[in-house]
Amino acid sequence: MADKRAVTLNVNGKDYRITVEPRRTLADALRDDCGLTGTHIGCEHGVCGACTVLVDNRPVRSCLMFAVQAEGRNVRTVEGLANGEELHPLQKAFWEKHGLQCGFCTPGFLMLATGILEAEPDISDEDLRDVLSSNLCRCTGYQNIIKAVRAAASEMRACQPSASL
Amino acid sequence: MSWIGRSLPRLEDPSLLKGQGRYVADLARGAAAVKFVRSPLAAGAILGIEKPDDGLVFTADDLVGVKAIRPLLHRPDYVPVSQPVLAKDRVVFCGQAVAVVVADDQGLAEDLAEQVFVDIEPEDAVVDFAQALGEGARAVHPEAPGNVLVEGNIRTPGVDAAFAAAAEVVALELRSGRQTAMPLEARGGVARFDPLAGRVTLYASVQMPHMLRTGIADVLGFPESDLRVVAPDVGGGFGQKMSLFPEYVVLVWLARHLQRDVAWLEDRRENFLAAAHSRDQVFKVRGAFAADGTLLAIDADLKSNVGAFSCYPVTCGVEPLMGLAELPGPYRFSEYAARSRGVTTNTCMMAPYRGVARPMLTLTMERMMDVAARRLGIDPVEIRRRNLIETFPHRSPTGLVYDEGSYGETMELAVKALDLPTFRRRQAEARAAGRYLGAGFSVFSERTGYGTPAYAARGMDIVPGYELVNLAMDPSGFVEARIGASPHGQGLKTSLAQLIADELGVPPTKVRIIAGDTDATPYGWGTFASRSMVIAGGACKIAAGKVAERLKSVAAAMMHVEPETIRLADDLAYAEASNQTLPIGEVARAAYHQSHRFPQAGPGLQEQALYDPAGTFSNACHACIVEVDVETGGVKIERFVVAEDAGILINPMIVDGQIHGGVAQGIANALFEELVYDETGNLLTASLADYLPPTIAEMPSIEIEHLVTYSEATITRAKGVGEGGTIGAPAAVINAIVDALSPFGIDLFEIPATPQRIRDLIRNAERTSHG
């Protein structure tokens, strides 16, 4: 066992001071050390995407990153999406369009979609499908996930000034 | 206004969307981590197990008094085998648990597990049918010398005569590769020991909590009441989470033995190696056809590779016996002979997976229809028209009784949706341009919602099937229904709330469904086999109806009218004749707190109901258009149409979701997913780099058409819908590929139809035509 280190993780705007071995992945640290169990672990080899979170606003696999590497970065998880009781447009769209069944992949898809829609609000449908092919869902056949993300994209565009210069 | 038939957003979703779901791994805080040491070899004798000096490590020798898992079928052709919860003396598949370690966290547990060395004298592995059934094959289990664990046979009297009279006999051999359900959440359990009560609570990611409790208590030899099993949020199951697995038994044993909380969270690699596999079947079938395309008889030899053990409780008979009973599918021929065997090998145990036997038998019958159509010069749609069941009830050659359905109608609907004539023109133009498009159809029946009679007929020792519900309206007018079914993503709580809301006149948001907790729900069978909406739904309807009667009786007394004149709706009790209303909550309170006023109703508003139906058949036709890249063998699905009939739709959005997910898994079976063992029984596809579930990029948009046949077979008139997508899709996709490749004269009888397999066929065809 390697020595544990003190690490400060900034997650959803809040600092978590944790002590972990270097081998602790960001996914495990979020779940076990920060108590944020909304980020799920599905494969631990970077394929399924259930553990997708935003690091400095970019979607990444939290199973392929160590917690020590996330020090000083801005981490966002599914717990930070809703504004109190008010659901984020993506959460609302997943609900209304039945974009989830068992819900296990859902946080990963929500963070993936948040990352891409914030970065590219006007993303083409083809590019959106390509990005969403990053994560696996076993229940929905993806039919309503794509519908939900498209619906949320329209709403997010309508609500916010265009990010393009 | 009815809640039934509305696409109500699910009541389950807000917590899941906010990351507040509670899956097993979310309940593991403070529990010690458990890791299993698994056999690296498929077969061999355990010569010794070397443990590290420090750390908690247990082997079979430590499990004093622990019995083996031993599922039973009461039939003469079933050979029971025992599954020790940790391998003792010998290993029979790669991935079998041999030892277990416990440490403070998962990383440390894995460090400790690495220090356990299992010395195994290897034996030749029996992996496939040829090895298992060949002359002088080594027996996987000494008690089953021919490696056949279960066999079923049927022969109607006129089979030989039908074949003798046939204008055309079509002989096919189909193979389905091995697949796994691969729920996104792998298996897992947290066992918490309560030192005061001496009782263990097992939180487990399972579909059948009551059965798990029975199984664990039996194997460990203690009263069931010493164990509570809770299925919290479950991240998908698809059948993989309905069997009793050794890991759960060991987990509860550890909690009791160590008197501490322990958690086993399966990783993805273990899930591939040791959870449960499915499919892996070879169906050799002959069909006798009259010159007009009428199917006269089927003669079949069905083999299912059931792996190293028999799954509890449904046993390894589940695939072979369902294959035997349901092969005739939606066709009305009457002469049928079949032999169906469950063959044991040194591979991971087979257990039910969405569809069970029917994806393969549908592929078989639908390939049969297309090949016969081609040989007889009949259009593939037309040959089906001439053979589909039209009158109901229909009795199959195996004695199954089909209730009202719409087999021909769904096919015609799919044909229309596909616009076949226009497609044929487009297909011809594309071919001229060197592009290969094809259309394929698949018609099938899906037996759903069957109760105890169906399982008893299989000779099961444990006969599942019924459902009980305890339903109560509380004094505040809210409803709680405690069910034995155990949903894991289907949205059942929402659908049941809609059903109950209609009976009781309250909004669905006032209905709470309590499931998946043996302390809180009546004994029941969990969620599998497209049963929960039909059976738990039926029980809920009955129970809610009984509570509604009580409610009306109390309301009638309060308003001084006759109970028959009371209508419950909009959270109100209406006395229509006298134009009075009372809030239902007020009536409910009176039923509890003023019961002396209503002696005829009795106190409270609680009822139990039982539902145990014979079963019902859903039906559908899947149709698709594919394009095959003949240079790479790659297949793109351009359109996918589902025309289905599952009776009344309680929540159409949820029904569509079930179809979407089912079709995705069926397409996976047709094109992508395959578990591959090498000749030593080593699994080559134990990661998501090699096992390939489709992503959104591989999925077509799925177009769904609904027909509603009112069947008397279920009291809600809803039929099961959980598996149909998976059942129909492979045949539709394969038939479309064969249609696309018809210029090459290629036929395809193996799934998944990987690019390599397709390309190999094309290459051979090119060679033949050039040679």
Added chain:
Amino acid sequence: MKPAPFEYVRPSSRAEAVAALATHGDDGKAIAGGQSLVAAMNFRLARPAVLVDLNGATDLDYLRPEGGKLRIGALTRHAAFHRPVVEGPLGVLLARVVRNIAHYPIRQRGTFTGSLAHADPASEWCLVSRTLGAEMVIANTGGERVCAAADFFRGTFTTAVGTEDLLAEARLPLLGPNWRSGFFEFSRRAGDFALAMSLAALEIEGGVIRAARLGVGGVADRPLRLEALEAQLVGQAPSAALFAGMGEAARDLITPTEDIHASADYRRDLIRTVVNRALTQAAS
């Protein structure tokens, strides 16, 4: 699936990184994006005793054209190439290829030189580097050396980078205005490893191919550049027949590897197709 324990060091410059790798020798392993390495560590297939994290060495984070080359520092992520990074054909080529690398979140962290150092036979960047004749800058405490792509790839997961070396930079030649590129990859699903892929770059002037680069990846233990075929292309006018012939010639030249997803026969068929399609795209 938790990694074996390791020590973690985080140098804050290239020089410190090189020093750390020298200190730890065989025990040390550089990590940049970690998108292959951490997965292998989770399976415990890789178990470095010391992880030298390059992410703090910000002087490795650069991407700029200079002296006719595109210089790609060791912290340049795949995602940087989603849009053309330089004007002209090279930027377009890289943007075309990058979409085939795994998936979007992987591309946010994985790095260009990390892919080269990992040397998966199915790596798109390895194929690009080999085909275009990249130079790799390998640094250690003794200084730095430049290694040609032809000498860099030594086999599956094996390169010229030694245990105390850091692959600090890759340099790709900028392509002149008359160059055009084509890339075709066949994989089972979106983002999967290539079963076969081909990169073609053609300099076409006056309807004639003046210079050519042609490579095939995912079919051998390292990316292959087909120089014999490049020579045959030069001086010819692009045509369907020419490219189909090149596909067949490539198929006959290569003895492909086999795995559970593709037999040698199947890969031969794919080589023919990917080469033909890459060339066709380049000329279109």
